Amino acid sequence: MSTTLWIIIAGAIATYLTRIGGHLVISRFENIHPRVEAGLNAVPAAVLTTLVAPAALGGGPAEWAALIVAGLVSLRGGLMAMFLAGAVVLVLARQFVG
Amino acid sequence: MSAEAISENRAKSDFLQGVRLSMPVVVAAAPFGLLFGALAVDNGFSVLEALLMSAMVFGGASQMVGIELFGQHVAPWLIVLSIFAVNFRHVLYSAGIGRRIAHWPPVQQAVGYFLLTDPQFAVAERKAEAGETVGFAWYMGLGLPVYVFWVTESALGAVFGRLIPDTHALGIDFLLPIYFLGLVMGFRKRPLWLPVVVASAAASIIAYKTVGSPWHVSIGAVAGVLLAVILPPRHSGVEARP
Numbered sequence: 042m043s044t045t046l047w048i049i050i051a052g053a054i055a056t057y058l059t060r061i062g063g064h065l066v067i068s069r070f071e072n073i074h075p076r077v078e079a080g081l082n083a084v085p086a087a088v089l090t091t092l093v094a095p096a097a098l099g100g101g102p103a104e105w106a107a108l109i110v111a112g113l114v115s116l117r118g119g120l121m122a123m124f125l126a127g128a129v130v131l132v133l134a135r136q137f138v139g
Numbered sequence: 140m141s142a143e144a145i146s147e148n149r150a151k152s153d154f155l156q157g158v159r160l161s162m163p164v165v166v167a168a169a170p171f172g173l174l175f176g177a178l179a180v181d182n183g184f185s186v187l188e189a190l191l192m193s194a195m196v197f198g199g200a201s202q203m204v205g206i207e208l209f210g211q212h213v214a215p216w217l218i219v220l221s222i223f224a225v226n227f228r229h230v231l232y233s234a235g236i237g238r239r240i241a242h243w244p245p246v247q248q249a250v251g252y253f254l255l256t257d258p259q260f261a262v263a264e265r266k267a268e269a270g271e272t273v274g275f276a277w278y279m280g281l282g283l284p285v286y287v288f289w290v291t292e293s294a295l296g297a298v299f300g301r302l303i304p305d306t307h308a309l310g311i312d313f314l315l316p317i318y319f320l321g322l323v324m325g326f327r328k329r330p331l332w333l334p335v336v337v338a339s340a341a342a343s344i345i346a347y348k349t350v351g352s353p354w355h356v357s358i359g360a361v362a363g364v365l366l367a368v369i370l371p372p373r374h375s376g377v378e379a380r381p
Contacts, residue, residue: 044215045183045184045185045188045209046188046191047215048205048209048215048218048219049188049191049192049195049196050195051215051219052192052195052196052201052205052218052219052222052223053192053195053196055219055220055222055223055226056196056197056198056201056222056223056226056229057252057253058223059223059226059227059228059229059230059233060226060229060232060233060252060253060255061233061249061252062229062230062233063229063230063231063232063233063234063235063237064233064234064236064237064248064252065233066230066234067234067237068237068241075372075375076368076369076372076375077368079330079331079367079368079370079372079375079376080364080365080367080368081231081234081235081238081364082235082329082330082331082367082375082376083329083331083335083363083364083366083367083368083375084231084232084234084235084264084360084364085235085260085261085264085322085323085326086323086326086329086332086335086336086339086363087231087335087336087338087339087359087360087361087362087363087364087367088228088231088232088257088339088356088359088360088363089257089261089319089322089323090323090335090336090339090340090343090359090363091228091339091340091342091343091355091356091358091359091360092257092315092316092319092356093316093319093320093323093340094339094340094341094343094344094359095343095344095347095352095355096313096316097316098344098347100313100316104313104316107310107313107317108316108317108320111317111320111321112320112324115320115321115324115325116324120163120318120321120322120325121162121163123317123320123321123324124163124166124167124314124317124318124321127317127320127321128310128314128317131310131313131314131317132308132309132310135308135310136308
């Protein structure tokens with residue numbers, strides 16, 4: 042088998058381990074401490090924020106405008122509405138400010 | 140109508156509800172699937188290898204990092220370690236989602252964890268938060284379209300990669316951050332949401348500037364989670380059970 046194929050297989054196994062690993066570890070405990078539960082409840086906001094913040098900082102006026110408009114729309118509208126609003130602002134703003 | 144027919148109809152409508160929710164994810168991920176295929180071939184993968192990686196790893200950012208390092212002839216074990224590092228955030232998702240799908244049969248759970256991407260986790264958490272059961276049919280409806288499109292787009296990108304026009308003007312490099320912001324906003328009613336977001340944002344930016352990518356994701360995430368663990372339970376809305 043080629044090296045490439047080995048990299049793909051090993052990468053796939055490593056990835057699956059991260060996707061099932063957290064569950065396997067936490068399911069060993071019978072009772073989940075309230076603080077652990079509080080930590081688990083914070084997971085979505087904590088992880089997803091790290092996928093936005095550095096990208097936002099590295100952006101310019103067009104990116105910031107898109108995030109602000111999308112953020113405001115998300116206060117009222119659904120996910121699809123906020124996403125489309127952000128995308129439209131981004132594409133329009135980049136026509137003018139690059 | 141028999142009980143079986145009713146539950147079959149129920150599963151079908153749950154599946155379709157999941158499919159509807161998957162559409163923004165499919166749209167947001169599409170450029171990246173094409174881009175991955177194009178970059179993979181550019182870095183020395185065959186079309187089949189590009190397709191295989193998307194089908195087996197199914198993690199966009201880690202695949203991008205993997206082929207980038209492959210193109211630079213980095214040692215294979217280091218490529219695999221980098222893929223692991225980029226995907227390490229899934230450990231937290233996995234620990235969080237386990238509570239929601241514990242009622243599934245083990246084989247279904249094993250399949251469910253394979254499809255556990257960022258949006259998959261976030262949308263499933265929102266459903267659980269609304270007090271609804273996260274069922275297998277619904278979860279598959281959400282995850283399968285994303286998977287099928289991702290693999291197909293990777294193959295298309297690998298075959299037709301050089302035809303993609305100016306990606307910057309089309310804004311496709313910044314679609315995912317916008318989508319992820321939407322997911323973050325979706326959790327704003329949770330206790331401690333703002334402090335967690337601020338802590339994770341600050342820590343991930345500092346880590347990005349100092350330690351570098353991809354570790355800023357894990358470091359930023361741990362900062363936010365730790366804050367929620369450290370603050371007294373009365374703030375986090377989780378009371379000690381008798």
